[in-house]
Amino acid sequence: MKRLVRSVRESWGRHTVANPFGGRLRWSFASLLALLVGLHSSIVSGELIPTPDFSSHSIPTTQVPSGSGLAWxxxxxxxxxxxxxxxxxxxxxxxxxxxxxxxxxxxxxxxxxxxxxxxxxxxxxxxxxxxxxxxxxxxxxxxxxxxxxxxxxxxxxxxxxxxxxxxxxxxxxxxxxxxxxxxxxxxxxxxxxxxxxxxxxxxxxxxxxxxxxxxxxxxxxxxxxxxxxxxxxxxxxxxxxxxxxxxxxxxxxxxxxxxxxxxxxxxxxxxxxxxxxxxxxxxxxxxxxxxxxxxxVSRATPVEASRGRRRLGYLLVAAPLIVVAFAGLGAMMRGPLSRMDPEVQLAEQLRMETLGLTATTTDASEAFRNARRDERALLEKVLVTQERFRWLGVALGAWIGVVISVKLVSLAVRRPxxxxxxxxxxxxxxxxxxxxxxxxxxxxxxxxxxxxxxxxxxxxxxx
Incomplete structure (x- = not known):
């Protein structure tokens, strides 16, 4: 088997086939044939990696989805x-x-x-x-x-x-x-x-x-x-x-x-x-x-028209102030908005577990600890994410201000x-x-x- 792997590595650098997705796969027909023959002989003689015996535990089989998705x-x-x-x-x-x-x-x-x-x-x-x-x-x-x-x-x-x-x-x-x-x-x-x-x-x-x-x-x-x-x-x-x-x-x-x-x-x-x-x-x-x-809708009287023009002028002046005010409120919402991010949720869960504020764990927190990942690196990444959500909050707040301003202006316009x-x-x-x-x-x-x-x-x- 070692000789087979060595022959595959040697042929790897001598033959190339263009990859339609932009990369290049190095392979040869001879090495592929040799690899298939070697795998077949290994499977016939026995399993490459024997399945452990778990007594009554049944090994799950892989379910391959049908290829009719494109037709649907x-x-x-x-x-x-x-x-x-x-x-x-x-x-x-x-x-x-x-x-x-x-x-x-x-x-x-x-x-x-x-x-x-x-x-x-x-x-x-x-x-x-x-x-x-x-x-x-x-x-x-x-x-x-x-x-x-x-x-x-x-x-x-x-x-x-x-x-x-x-x-x-x-x-x-x-x-x-x-x-x-x-x-x-x-x-x-x-x-x-x-x-x-x-x-x-x-x-x-x-x-x-x-x-x-x-x-x-x-x-x-x-x-x-x-x-x-x-x-x-x-x-x-x-x-x-x-x-x-x-x-x-x-x-x-x-x-x-x-x-x-x-x-x-x-x-x-x-x-x-x-x-x-x-x-x-x-x-x-x-x-x-x-x-x-x-x-x-009836036509406005001269008094109503004059009052309506003043109201419209006030709203046009107030519109930029409304946008700025909601943009500022959006910047203050970075905490609640960032909690939609999965990594921010994970960091919050880990903090609560460390401080003893919760007695339950989640699949994500258990996987994080079992993988022995660095909590400090996760925290630094979360801080960057929260700063990004500060600007996203500004954008969302400004959008809300624009929506409200446009609605107020449209209601102030009378169309008889x-x-x-x-x-x-x-x-x-x-x-x-x-x-x-x-x-x-x-x-x-x-x-x-x-x-x-x-x-x-x-x-x-x-x-």
Missing amino acids: EYLDVAILVVALSLASYFALVTRSRRHLFLLSFASLVWFGFVRQGCVCSIGATQNVALAIFDNGYVIPLSVVAFFLLPLLFTLFFGRTFCAAVCPLGAIQEFVSVKNVQVPRWVDHSLGLMTWIYLGAAVIFSATGTAFLICRYDPFVGFFRLGGNANMMIAGGVLLLVGVFVGRPYCRYLCPYGAVLSVFSRFSRFHVRIPPTQCITCGLCSEACPYGAIESP HADYRADTKNCVSCGRCFWYCPVPDGKAPGVTPTTGPTEPSQLVQIT
Whole structure:
């Protein structure tokens, strides 16, 4: 066997084969053949390293996963394209609430329970952020497709991904049976959470610290029929709230929905209410569980306009101060933010064990001590990590300040209009306004409003 190894080493330097990944493997056909022959003879004569006898202990066997993952990725992307196309067609052409509902059910079954919520467009935000900031991370093309395709469709057709393709939106749509209108100030305030969550998710994923969206997904436990108990409880609470408040996760927590709302503002085609046909009955506004139908706004009086201009001026002056203030608060949050890092968590656990503040150990702390690693080196690395999180906290705080300032300025701007209209950034094209519109097909405006759902109407259409 020693002669065999010596011959392999000698041939190692004489023959080279190009490695497609950039390195060079030094090998020869003769040495490879000799090595295989030698291994075969060793195995026939006996084990290279005999397995110890542990009496009744059974040696586990290696499970090799099947190689069909790439085919599943292609299939998922193809189904995503078909689902987005159908959702856009049902929302903007046929305007069928029934078809959107059936498509939501199919999306929930496939992307939710069959594919167990992965890959999803919401979580793909983190992969894209990590790929942008880490050159060593190779992002799968299917993940890129799941991130970009809904954005592309939204840019042309509005938020039809939210209408009937997203499994997280679908599971909330099915429990939304007794909707109540959320006060506008509460809706605007809670809506800021989506942007704050987006900033935090991008920062933590870009640094490779954690994937917050996946870690705190409230519905993936239901899709996988089991999971973290706390997240299962959180998902159950959200579904319970969703019975009365339309899609609470989508409106107040979904970071991908925040990005979609920006793209939807510039969409080429989306749901509109033609002012020449609207009878201003207000049923669409009452039926919309997401507050996406704007009621008529009268033009401001000269006194109101003067007061509004002063208020807008104050907010524009205060905006930089708000950003600086939140950036300072973010710098003070380096401790809580850095605790998301696994090494910081390990250092904290080791400190508590050393001081006797905890009687339990973790797998990470036991592995650290068994490997006889240097705690001082770990502490020095943690200090560097915490200093990095000081600047990450500044960035997150500044982002929160920008979000709040933009929201205050947008609320201070008055946009008068004399008719009901869909708020393109918040409208998810669910089709409820089609269902409740009292203007049936083929009839002129002015029909007597009905007290319940009618057939899909021509009133709400695309332009």
